[in-house]
Amino acid sequence: MITLFKSMGIIIFGLTLNLAVSAPQVQAQPITASEVMERVDNIPVPTDQQLEMTMTLINRHGDKLERVLDVKKQGEDKSYLLFLSPSDVKNTAFLNLSHENRDDEMYLYLPALRKVRRIASSSKHKNFMGSDFTYADMGDRDINDYTYEMIDRDSQLDGQSAYQIEGTAKAPREVGYSHLKFWIRKDIFMPVKIEYYDLSRDLLKVQSNKQFRQIDNYWLATHIEMNNVQTNHRTILEMEDIRVDIGLPDMTWTERNLRR
Numbered sequence: 001m002i003t004l005f006k007s008m009g010i011i012i013f014g015l016t017l018n019l020a021v022s023a024p025q026v027q028a029q030p031i032t033a034s035e036v037m038e039r040v041d042n043i044p045v046p047t048d049q050q051l052e053m054t055m056t057l058i059n060r061h062g063d064k065l066e067r068v069l070d071v072k073k074q075g076e077d078k079s080y081l082l083f084l085s086p087s088d089v090k091n092t093a094f095l096n097l098s099h100e101n102r103d104d105e106m107y108l109y110l111p112a113l114r115k116v117r118r119i120a121s122s123s124k125h126k127n128f129m130g131s132d133f134t135y136a137d138m139g140d141r142d143i144n145d146y147t148y149e150m151i152d153r154d155s156q157l158d159g160q161s162a163y164q165i166e167g168t169a170k171a172p173r174e175v176g177y178s179h180l181k182f183w184i185r186k187d188i189f190m191p192v193k194i195e196y197y198d199l200s201r202d203l204l205k206v207q208s209n210k211q212f213r214q215i216d217n218y219w220l221a222t223h224i225e226m227n228n229v230q231t232n233h234r235t236i237l238e239m240e241d242i243r244v245d246i247g248l249p250d251m252t253w254t255e256r257n258l259r260r
Contacts, residue, residue: 033148033165037182039189041143046218046244048074053081053239057130060232065130071239076140078253089129093258098140106135109258116258125176132205132226132235136176145175157193161186172199188219203229215242 050072057065067089072080077098083089091111098104106119124136146167155164162183172178178201183193194207211223224237251257 030153031163033150033163036150036163036165036184036189037143037146037148037167040184040191043189045076046073048072048246048248049220049242049244050246050248051239051242052084053237055131056236056238058234058236067129072248072252074248074253079138080252080257081138083129092129094128094138095253095255095258096135096139097253100142104136104139106139107255107258114259116255132228132233134176141175145170146180151181155183157183157185160192162192177204190219198230205229213242215244218244220244 050070053069053071055067055069057067067086068084070082070084079094079096081094083092091109093109095107095109096104097106103121104124106124107116108119109116119135124139125134127133128135128138146169149166149168150163151166152164155162162185165182165184167180167182169175169177169179176199178197178199180197181195182191184191190209190212192209195203196205196207198204205226205228208225208227209221209223210225211221212219213222214220220239220242222239222242226235226237228234
């Protein structure tokens with residue numbers, strides 16, 4: 001599914017819709033919304049990756065709060081975040097372990113208490129550390145949690161041709177949103193914009209993936225903005241010092257490592 005880390009770690013192979021055929025000519029069937037989302041979901045990601053992320057929180061008055069994190073990721077299933085600064089959040093750590101057939105495991109280490117707290121399923125839709133991303137946004141969503149409809153197969157966004165697709169949640173209270181709207185670039189099958197709608201079907205927030213960088217054979221989003229239109233609060237994520245396929249140790253993904 002299209003999550004924060006999926007957006008950060010998608011590989012682009014330059015997939016295109018080449019509909020050229022030989023005689024006798026056969027009318028190709030237009031790609032469906034579900035097929036587009038399956039292509040996005042199936043694009044591989046690095047085996048693992050490590051990067052430094054600057055998280056900037058901007059309130060409705062324009063005041064900024066900047067945080068720096070060390071981020072580690074394995075595939076789409078495991079992620080580890082360690083806050084490096086400022087001092088009030090330094091050494092706070094978050095671990096997410098995604099599972100297919102059961103609830104994700106999410107743990108938060110609070111250095112002031114020297115305790116690891118497991119995030120309950122009932123809290124997964126709360127905002128992560130004052131940002132505009134929820135705990136659930138930090139994990140991996142199942143593509144089958146939504147049904148998809150093609151809204152516009154010739155949408156334009158920032159000069160790029162894109163598919164505009166609406167995903168309606170099968171169980172809105174479980175996923176935290178009534179529906180989502182995606183803009184998927186046609187040439188690379190990568191999301192460049194996602195709109196999130198609350199349970200009352202009102203627009204809640206907008207995610208924009210603004211910059212991308214090629215590292216080895218991977219294209220990664222390096223500038224992501226999430227704008228909560230209801231609170232006028234924004235979160236900007238900027239990624240640098242990115243390394244991929246580095247062979248992170250298994251202990252990275254353990255509760256014990258949170259306490260280190």
